[in-house]
Amino acid sequence: xxxxxxxxxxxxxxxxxxxxxxxxxxxxxxxxxxxxxxxxxxxxxxxxxxxxxxxxxxxxxxxxxxxxxxxxxxxxxxxxxxxxxxxxxxxxxxxxxxxxxxxxxxxxxxxxxxxx
Amino acid sequence: xxxxxxxxxxxxxxxxxxxxxxxxxxxxxxxxxxxxxxxxxxxxxxxxxxxxxxxxxxxxxxxxxxxxxxxxxxxxxxxxxxxxxxxxxxxxxxxxxxxxxxxxxxxxxxxxxxxx
Numbered sequence: 001x002x003x004x005x006x007x008x009x010x011x012x013x014x015x016x017x018x019x020x021x022x023x024x025x026x027x028x029x030x031x032x033x034x035x036x037x038x039x040x041x042x043x044x045x046x047x048x049x050x051x052x053x054x055x056x057x058x059x060x061x062x063x064x065x066x067x068x069x070x071x072x073x074x075x076x077x078x079x080x081x082x083x084x085x086x087x088x089x090x091x092x093x094x095x096x097x098x099x100x101x102x103x104x105x106x107x108x109x110x111x112x113x114x115x116x
Numbered sequence: 117x118x119x120x121x122x123x124x125x126x127x128x129x130x131x132x133x134x135x136x137x138x139x140x141x142x143x144x145x146x147x148x149x150x151x152x153x154x155x156x157x158x159x160x161x162x163x164x165x166x167x168x169x170x171x172x173x174x175x176x177x178x179x180x181x182x183x184x185x186x187x188x189x190x191x192x193x194x195x196x197x198x199x200x201x202x203x204x205x206x207x208x209x210x211x212x213x214x215x216x217x218x219x220x221x222x223x224x225x226x227x228x229x230x231x232x
Contacts, residue, residue, distance in 0.1 A: 004159065009157075032218070034218070034219075034220075042224060042225075043206065043222040043223060043224045043225055044160075044206070044220075044222045045222075046219060046220065046221070049218075049219070093159070093160070095160075095220075097218065103148065103165070103167065104150075104162060104165060105162075105210075105218070105220060106162075107152070107159040107160040107161075108159050109157065109158055109159040110159060
């Protein structure tokens with residue numbers, strides 16, 4: 001099956017620094033990837049759609065200047081949390097449509113970000 | 117806008133007992149419906165999905181779900197629960213114009229605990 005990886009699995013950073021999270025489709029290409037955010041005991045909330053070769057599309061209420069998304073290749077999307085603050089601490093999850101169509105998303109294992 | 121409601125935040129069942137997790141959705145057209153399971157440290161795994169056709173769908177690990185349009189429901193069932201089924205379960209609806217599996221909206225999840 002289609003595999004999506006994320007790196008790092010967890011990161012701790014100081015307030016004010018920037019953190020980059022990578023999302024890779026390991027055995028298939030993905031022109032589109034999605035970034036979600038999950039707070040403890042809560043659901044996944046779609047943050048943005050990452051598009052290879054064009055700008056990301058952000059959901060309402062998501063600061064595009066704070067959450068920079070770059071879809072560098074057909075297998076890699078990165079999410080950079082800029083000037084991170086403690087309220088940015090969360091579980092960030094990416095997904096990509098599986099090969100052959102967009103009917104099903106395959107999810108990465110997530111990245112736990114803790115901002116001190 | 118689409119929405120998903122999972123009324124039960126926590127459910128505890130005994131091993132070997134049957135299970136039903138509730139999911140209600142709101143969407144104007146025919147929805148793409150999914151059930152995912154999330155275990156600690158692992159990414160969301162697709163259990164099953166419904167797009168069209170037979171309203172009773174079979175998934176992995178012995179799970180099934182039934183789409184009931186009149187009730188706007190897509191409840192997940194399993195006849196006999198195993199201790200390894202303990203996890204968080206998410207119902208999701210997809211309605212992206214680019215494909216039904218895009219732009220997923222998730223419910224708040226149901227935490228399943230299995231008593232031995």
